Amino acid sequence: MKVGLFGGTFDPPHVAHLAAAERVRDELALDEVWFVVAGQPPHKMRDAVSPAHHRLRMVELAVADHPAFRVCDIELRRPGPSYTVDTVRALRRQHPDAEFYFIVGADMAADLPNWRAIDELKTLVRFVALGRPGYARPVLPGIPLHWVDMPLLALSATELRRWIRAGRSVRYLVPEAVRQYMEAHEVYGKRKR
């Protein structure tokens, strides 16, 4: 089975995440894409991240209508920073027959040389990267990267949180079920209007 792993903080999940996952699933003929919700993202240690149960629920809602998309909560059940190499080692033990592809946007792709145990990690997964506005396709000597083209979507969770806090509508920028959940649970505070 060919499985795409799409790791993210997903605070909140947005339509560019879904479009990226679908684009890679289609291009590489993956059987499934697992959205791996980061417990404590290693490079966001000092940032305030929304509670894991909200991010997990929002991702569940976001992927619910896609038959090949799944949510993986393995990193939420492990204390400490969510290093991808730990996740992939565990998933390979649990699913010895799966072939794993790790999906990243161009911003994260450029950071791969700094990831924990990257020399081991690159032997455990194939990296797949997508363009992201503002980030060039990186040249990474020694780290094979499968580049997948897709229409660039200038959307980020940081920007969406800012919009919500400013009282702006994010309808159509996040799946409708996610929008309703974040409003009902005031994940990013009360909507101003």
Ligand SMILES: Nc1ncnc2c1ncn2[C@@H]1O[C@H](COP(=O)(O)OP(=O)(O)OP(=O)(O)O)[C@@H](O)[C@H]1O
């Ligand atoms: N607009 C986008 N185009 C392509 N890839 C994206 C886009 N937004 C996020 N990604 C990728 O999705 C993965 C998960 O990203 P994450 O959950 O951190 O969302 P984000 O929008 O980058 O959030 P933040 O702004 O809080 O950093 C990362 O690999 C990131 O590069």
Ligand SMILES: O=C(O)c1ccc[n+]([C@@H]2O[C@H](COP(=O)([O-])O)[C@@H](O)[C@H]2O)c1
């Ligand atoms: O393992 C690492 O060293 C590492 C360093 C930075 C990011 N990651 C992973 O990259 C994925 C995307 O991160 P983020 O914070 O942009 O959502 C997420 O699964 C992180 O755990 C992993």
